[in-house]
Amino acid sequence: MRLIFAAFTVFLFASQVTAQVVTDCERWQANLRNLAEPWEENTRQFANGAVRISVIDTLEPAVAAFHLAILSPPYSELGDRQCRMVSLDDSGFGFSGVIFNEMTAGYDPATGLGLDLPIILYMPQTADFQRVGLGLTINQATG
Numbered sequence: 001m002r003l004i005f006a007a008f009t010v011f012l013f014a015s016q017v018t019a020q021v022v023t024d025c026e027r028w029q030a031n032l033r034n035l036a037e038p039w040e041e042n043t044r045q046f047a048n049g050a051v052r053i054s055v056i057d058t059l060e061p062a063v064a065a066f067h068l069a070i071l072s073p074p075y076s077e078l079g080d081r082q083c084r085m086v087s088l089d090d091s092g093f094g095f096s097g098v099i100f101n102e103m104t105a106g107y108d109p110a111t112g113l114g115l116d117l118p119i120i121l122y123m124p125q126t127a128d129f130q131r132v133g134l135g136l137t138i139n140q141a142t143g
Contacts, residue, residue, distance in 0.1 A: 114135065
């Protein structure tokens with residue numbers, strides 16, 4: 001099973017960080033109880049409801065508890081969408097924060113749905129937090 005979107009980029013406003021990862025939603029972080037509340041403020045739909053992005057809050061580790069869950073085409077033989085998690089790294093660490101209400105979206109027929117949103121990362125070298133931009137491209141045709 002493919003574990004990456006057609007394109008996945010991170011735009012940094014200040015310094016480089018560890019590469020983010022996109023995985024299947026079979027991880028414990030994707031459990032429905034981790035959907036950040038209030039739900040209506042932490043989930044958005046695009047493409048007439050075919051694409052949904054939601055903030056996941058696992059509570060721990062406190063400096064890396066936020067992830068993004070994305071449901072999108074292509075559809076399986078059963079008619080369900082693929083589910084992907086966007087996290088800081090493959091060990092289960094997420095982001096320190098997701099500024100979901102500042103997310104912007106655009107569509108390019110050549111590449112797909114583009115989403116840009118600010119996230120907060122913990123910088124262990126300085127024991128401080130840094131706001132950076134996260135860019136996602138979701139191609140509904142190829143996944």
